[in-house]
Amino acid sequence: MINRLGFLVTPFLVFFLASRGVTGTDTTYVLGALGAGNLLGPAVGGVLADRIGRRPTMLVGLIGSAAAQGALFLAPGVWTMAVAALLISATGMTVSPAAYALMADAVDAERRQRAYALFGWGVNIGTAVAGVLGGFLAAHGYWLLFAVDAGSMLLYAVVVATRLKEPPRAPRPADDGIGYGVVLRDRLAVLLLPVLGVQLFVYSLTEVGLPLAIRDSGLSPAVYGTMAALNAILVVALQPFTTARLARLPQLKVQVVGSVLIALGVALTGLADGIVGFAFSVVVWSLGEVVVAGIGAALVANLAPSHARGRYQGAFSWTWGVARFASLTLGVTVYTGLGAATLWWSALAAGLAASAALLALSARVTERTAAATAAPGDRAGGDRLADASPVDDAVSEAPSSAARSAAV
Numbered sequence: 001m002i003n004r005l006g007f008l009v010t011p012f013l014v015f016f017l018a019s020r021g022v023t024g025t026d027t028t029y030v031l032g033a034l035g036a037g038n039l040l041g042p043a044v045g046g047v048l049a050d051r052i053g054r055r056p057t058m059l060v061g062l063i064g065s066a067a068a069q070g071a072l073f074l075a076p077g078v079w080t081m082a083v084a085a086l087l088i089s090a091t092g093m094t095v096s097p098a099a100y101a102l103m104a105d106a107v108d109a110e111r112r113q114r115a116y117a118l119f120g121w122g123v124n125i126g127t128a129v130a131g132v133l134g135g136f137l138a139a140h141g142y143w144l145l146f147a148v149d150a151g152s153m154l155l156y157a158v159v160v161a162t163r164l165k166e167p168p169r170a171p172r173p174a175d176d177g178i179g180y181g182v183v184l185r186d187r188l189a190v191l192l193l194p195v196l197g198v199q200l201f202v203y204s205l206t207e208v209g210l211p212l213a214i215r216d217s218g219l220s221p222a223v224y225g226t227m228a229a230l231n232a233i234l235v236v237a238l239q240p241f242t243t244a245r246l247a248r249l250p251q252l253k254v255q256v257v258g259s260v261l262i263a264l265g266v267a268l269t270g271l272a273d274g275i276v277g278f279a280f281s282v283v284v285w286s287l288g289e290v291v292v293a294g295i296g297a298a299l300v301a302n303l304a305p306s307h308a309r310g311r312y313q314g315a316f317s318w319t320w321g322v323a324r325f326a327s328l329t330l331g332v333t334v335y336t337g338l339g340a341a342t343l344w345w346s347a348l349a350a351g352l353a354a355s356a357a358l359l360a361l362s363a364r365v366t367e368r369t370a371a372a373t374a375a376p377g378d379r380a381g382g383d384r385l386a387d388a389s390p391v392d393d394a395v396s397e398a399p400s401s402a403a404r405s406a407a408v
Helices: 013-019 025-051 054-074 078-106 109-139 142-163 187-216 221-246 251-271 275-291 295-303 306-337 340-360 362-374 390-396
Strands: none
Touching: 013 025, 013 142, 025 054, 025 078, 025 306, 054 078, 054 142, 078 109, 078 295, 078 306, 109 142, 109 221, 109 295, 187 221, 187 251, 187 275, 187 295, 187 306, 187 340, 187 362, 221 275, 251 275, 251 295, 251 340, 251 362, 295 306, 295 362, 306 340, 340 362
């Protein structure tokens, strides 16, 4: 929550660039660099998390991102702005694989889905507040956005340095390389990650296709703001209760049902022609978002050998980055070039196909995750993510926790 309360610069970056006289093609260069960092950061973060440790990697990412915020604000030209934007996203995205691997170290397999859901729930709350806070601060000076962004990252770094413990990690096998070979040699992971990637791509269209559809329907930007608020309210209000009840069910089947709801909700965007229609589509895919919370990250964590959790989470975060990048490029291209109907029907088909593929993999995934749950050494360091306290114990023993998957 602390970190995402400061998630201010990226949503308002276009407006900041315009205030500095950066428009047109030059804006594309800066935004492209920002997107490239989202692909670079997770890959580096996953390797560092397994090599130098979870906490050091998080500290490098948080402090580096805070410094990059200052560099972007002070950058004198387009190319220096692009380099700073690349560093902001790359260092910021370095944090998530390490954080997710740290949670996998500290939480037993059967409760990881709820832990990741709670993690994402905090991200959602922070992001929702940041949307309101960012608009207020931007009206009083863009420097405030950068100051709060950098300050929140440094405060998060203080929490990491003073409250989190580096859990013992399993020794690495002698043949363990320095990169992602351990993931690529895992045939099940190689099959599962693209399937999850397609589902994430369909979900990411809510960030791209929905505003385009609202604009083309002749509605004001305020309508999109209302739809975003509706999504945030539904997720924050429903997720704790939903996750608690669905945690008792087979998680792969829950993931399939939620993904189908997301695909249907995204496709319904193409049929909407007014506020009520758009609101109904948002409700449908928001319910799907609530249903799948935490499952993807937990599946990947349970597939990973203990010495490679950072790289498995890095691969998952990279998959998420590719999905978002594809929605911003391929999604917009299909919408503008082939027509909105093509995008919505293709999204529905892709979502249903990915859900069917996940069902086909369910037996193999269930076998692997059951082995992870039964492993006596699964909690590699396990019972304490932070210094012991009644609050920490209450959180770790809570029967239900909730939040969005792929959150960071």
